[in-house]
Amino acid sequence: MSASVPHQSIVELRDVHVVHRTRGGGMFSRERVYALTGADLTVRAGETIGVVGESGCGKSTMAKVLVGLQRPTSGTVAFSGKDVWSMNAAERRLHIGAGVGMIFQDPATSLNRRMPVRDILRDPLDVHRRGTRKEREERVRELMALVGLPRSVADVLPSQLSGGQRQRVSIARALALEPGLVIADEPTSALDVSVRAQILNLLLDLKERLNLAMVFVSHDIQTVKRISDRVVTMYLGRIVEQTPAAGLPEVAQHPYTRALFSATPGLLSPLDPIPLVGPVPLATKPPTGCPFRTRCWKATDGCAIEMPPVRSGDGGAGSHEFRCYHPVPAGSSNTELVELARAATGRTTPLHVEESA
Numbered sequence: 001m002s003a004s005v006p007h008q009s010i011v012e013l014r015d016v017h018v019v020h021r022t023r024g025g026g027m028f029s030r031e032r033v034y035a036l037t038g039a040d041l042t043v044r045a046g047e048t049i050g051v052v053g054e055s056g057c058g059k060s061t062m063a064k065v066l067v068g069l070q071r072p073t074s075g076t077v078a079f080s081g082k083d084v085w086s087m088n089a090a091e092r093r094l095h096i097g098a099g100v101g102m103i104f105q106d107p108a109t110s111l112n113r114r115m116p117v118r119d120i121l122r123d124p125l126d127v128h129r130r131g132t133r134k135e136r137e138e139r140v141r142e143l144m145a146l147v148g149l150p151r152s153v154a155d156v157l158p159s160q161l162s163g164g165q166r167q168r169v170s171i172a173r174a175l176a177l178e179p180g181l182v183i184a185d186e187p188t189s190a191l192d193v194s195v196r197a198q199i200l201n202l203l204l205d206l207k208e209r210l211n212l213a214m215v216f217v218s219h220d221i222q223t224v225k226r227i228s229d230r231v232v233t234m235y236l237g238r239i240v241e242q243t244p245a246a247g248l249p250e251v252a253q254h255p256y257t258r259a260l261f262s263a264t265p266g267l268l269s270p271l272d273p274i275p276l277v278g279p280v281p282l283a284t285k286p287p288t289g290c291p292f293r294t295r296c297w298k299a300t301d302g303c304a305i306e307m308p309p310v311r312s313g314d315g316g317a318g319s320h321e322f323r324c325y326h327p328v329p330a331g332s333s334n335t336e337l338v339e340l341a342r343a344a345t346g347r348t349t350p351l352h353v354e355e356s357a
């Protein structure tokens with residue numbers, strides 16, 4: 001994105017690819033899974049970026065790259081301007097660990113089951129040698145108060161806590177070293193519906209109070225739209241669009257973003273999904289050119305030749321970009337797009353039906 005946005009960048013991904021090698025092509029051969037392809041993303045101080053896309057499109061892979069848990073196959077990941085994968089492991093841990101905190105989907109598996117809450121929270125402070133022992137104990141108490149955990153749970157194990165309390169521990173741990181950025185990968189989806197709103201509100205409150213930047217990965221598109229400044233749409237390992245959240249879905253110009261949002265209950269009334277053709281291709285065999293062309297009602301033969309270059313969208317210089325040869329005119333109504341897609345494809349099947357095909 002352009003340099004016209006005033007905030008300082010915390011993390012920058014440049015042309016990042018993640019390719020996994022997996023068994024699947026027979027006993028002795030390995031298949032390549034293209035989990036992330038050519039990702040460019042800048043996360044700036046204080047902003048909230050929502051990441052959306054269907055299952056398997058690479059959201060978690062990108063989240064792990066952003067927090068230094070996944071080494072890219074190629075491309076650069078720079079924290080505060082420094083390429084972290086050119087550092088040695090110890091330098092990288094120190095550099096990233098202090099700057100970025102990660103909140104995982106399921107606190108039942110992401111917290112050390114043998115450690116009491118106090119030790120879980122003190123661990124990052126010990127590793128990073130923050131303050132004296134007494135100061136670390138004081139910081140643990142502060143963190144517990146920050147996330148609304150009673151002092152009485154300091155000595156209990158995660159298994160003795162409720163799901164909501166466990167996620168509060170994860171949030172406190174992610175904030176232990178006062179990072180400028182928190183990556184939250186589906187932070188509420190493993191929780192009971194009754195506590196989801198509390199945890200989300202806690203995160204938003206902390207974000208404001210501590211002036212954190214946040215990358216929020218979620219299938220809950222309505223929430224993503226509500227809480228984000230910017231929304232990144234991914235499809236088959238690619239970032240296909242970045243838009244300002246305000247004005248979504250009409251501001252979006254990539255046909256996939258419009259289709260995804262049109263299939264989201266609660267955003268448009270009545271729900272009127274844009275029909276798409278066929279299933280999502282396999283991540284082992286992504287199409288040539290634009291990855292969405294096999295399902296897109298606007299695709300032409302030219303879309304198969306190469307990935308469309310980045311174009312600026314009408315949603316604001318520096319904050320709206322997409323990669324498409326045949327973008328939707330900004331402001332097009334959903335009804336208009338549904339009619340065009342039906343006419344072009346002869347299909348009426350909505351996205352969420354195709355997803356399970």
Ligand SMILES: Nc1ncnc2c1ncn2[C@@H]1O[C@H](COP(=O)(O)OP(=O)(O)OP(=O)(O)O)[C@@H](O)[C@H]1O
Nearest residue numbers: 020022033035054055056057058059060061062283
């Ligand atoms: N360790 C791995 N080995 C092989 N393939 C992997 C590995 N991790 C992820 N993948 C594959 O990479 C692709 C992207 O996965 P990723 O988990 O990033 O998607 P996602 O958008 O987060 O999905 P979901 O919304 O279901 O969590 C998928 O095809 C997935 O199966």
